[in-house]
Each structure stands twice: as structure tokens, then as C-alpha cells.
Amino acid sequence: MARRSATGSRRARTLGTVLLLAVASCGGETDAPGAQAGPSLTAPVSIKVGDVEGAPASFIAFGVQKGIFAEHRLDVELVAQQGGAAIIPNLVSGEMQIGGSNMVSVLLARSTGLPLKIIAPGTSVGADPNTDFSAVIVAADSPVTRPQDLAGKSIAVNTLKNVSEVALKAALEANGVDIGAIKLVELPFPSMLPAVEKHQVDAAFVIEPFVTMARGAGARLLLRPYVESKANLGVGTYSATEQYIRQSPAVISAFQAAAAQTARYITEHPDEYRAALPAIAKLNPALAPTVNIPVWSERVDVDSLRFLGDKMVSYGLLRDPPDVNAVVHSGP
Structure with missing residues (x-):
């Protein structure tokens, strides 16, 4: 079962300051602790994954519970937090190796010069x-x-x-x-x-x-x-620092494969996922059958990144439209 913890909201409110301090103190990025050439039958890799409480964290918790991440030789410690913005400083500092966040927070972090890349899609919605x-x-x-x-x-x-x-x-x-x-x-x-x-x-x-x-x-x-x-809006992402991606490409590939397999499993077995929610999300069992399940796909939705980036400019969060292709990791 995945382990969880939480952070305070003050960290999210001071995201810009925290991120810049993290870069200054770490020289841009740190060597990710415990990074290995890749997971194997004899040497599974332990990674800490941050994700947002609610449906996003439940996705990882379910994949861990089903043994999907273990099948890919990943020993995942899940750290549930208030929002994706609070997770990003932990990626930069090396406290976490992979972080579930949202497209807006990642684009905002990239605009400050932080070397983050989206490695896999997270939550999204349909058109209904x-x-x-x-x-x-x-x-x-x-x-x-x-x-x-x-x-x-x-x-x-x-x-x-x-x-x-x-x-x-x-x-x-x-x-x-x-x-x-x-x-x-x-x-x-x-x-x-x-x-x-x-x-x-x-x-x-x-x-x-x-x-x-x-x-x-x-x-x-x-x-x-x-x-x-926006219909079919992509919302969530999983990201890592560029340095960790370079250091541990096999770990990144294993996470991508495990996340995609979890997405397929939930899509094919939605009732099983709902049945797991009382334990992994502290939901009243009587309410579980009526939960709306996010859409989890296997590709990052660049159109949604572009849509949200344009809205960020309109609402004053960014000065210029972001280069959305640059934020997505293009490797396997």
C-alpha cells in the first residue's frame, strides 16, 4: 500500500520564491538520491512520487495496490500533497524523483527557468x-x-x-x-x-x-x-527534472510503462477502481459506485498545454505564450 504525507499551504502560496531558492541552493538541479541505471528483477528501484490528494494520488495508490508498479520493478512511496505547486520544489531539491502536478504549475515553473519535463500524462476529462x-x-x-x-x-x-x-x-x-x-x-x-x-x-x-x-x-x-x-481538457502531468531523466532513463521508462498500464487497467475495470477508493481515499463505501472517474490516457495532450498556456497569458500568470513542445520529454 502506498504511504502518504501532506504539506502546508504556505509552501504552495510562495511557489515562486521557493522554486528560485531551490535552484540557487542546488545549482539548478541536484543529483537525484538513489538514482540507478535501471530497475531489474534483482535490483528494483525505490522512488518517491508526489501527487495531489484526491483522484490523482488515488491513481498511483491503485497502481501500487494492484502490483503494477512492482511488476515494473519500482518500489513507489506515494506522498500526497495539497497541490501540484507544492510538489515541484521537492523535485528540484531531489526529495522526490517524480511528481504528479498539473499543466499550469509545470508551465509556470518552466517560465522561471526550472529544468522540468513532463514524462507522462495524468488526469484529463472527456466532453460530457x-x-x-x-x-x-x-x-x-x-x-x-x-x-x-x-x-x-x-x-x-x-x-x-x-x-x-x-x-x-x-x-x-x-x-x-x-x-x-x-x-x-x-x-x-x-x-x-x-x-x-x-x-x-x-x-x-x-x-x-x-x-x-x-x-x-x-x-x-x-x-x-x-x-x-475546454472539452477533453488535459489536466494532470507527471514530471521529473531533466537531470534525473538523463541519470535514470530506465526508471523513467519503467514509470511511463507502469502509469500507462494503470491507466489501461482503470479504463477496463472502472468498478474495481471505484471499489478500492474507500481504502485508498477514505471514501464512504456507499458513495464509491457514483464517483466520476477521470480519463487517464497514454499521451500528453499538447493541445491542452497550449490552451492553458494561452489562458495563463490572458490571466496574467505568464507574460508570453510558452513553448509547449519544449516542456514534454520526447524520449521513450
């Missing part, structure tokens, strides 16, 4: 809002009844300046909402439902299984932000 694994929720007694009512309201996101912020703004714009009049509040996913219920925030952007938990507690679903920002 009813199957989106994200949602904006409001309390059952909230006066907010439609997306347009969110103008001027406070909305919780897991971290600022990440894919949640960008997709939320794009979805609200698509619904005619003045995004300049909303207030974003940073909260961990597990804290969002209580904050909504206590009216500490007007709404919250949550992902599965927190969407299903919120619905089970009586919260109302107002918006499906990933799909409503």
Missing part, C-alpha cells in the same frame, strides 16, 4: 459535463443558484495560480461571469466542504472523490469547470 471529475459546489441553502451568481463571490481552490484557477476562470468566462469580481481563497480539498457548509466561502472548486463526498453531504453542484473550460 456529467462525467467531469471536478465541480464547483455550494451549500444546500446557498442563494447562489447559477454560475452567474458567483460574480463578486469567494471561491475556494486548492492552490492559487494552478490549473484550478485557470480552468475556473475559463469556465466562468464561458458562462458570462466577470472573473475580475471573484475572490479566490486557498484551501486544501478536505477543508472545502466544511468551509462551504459554514459559509466561510461562497463556493469551492473540488475534485473527486471530494465531489461525491460533497454531493452525499447535501451540497449542490453548480458548475463542471474542467469540461466547461
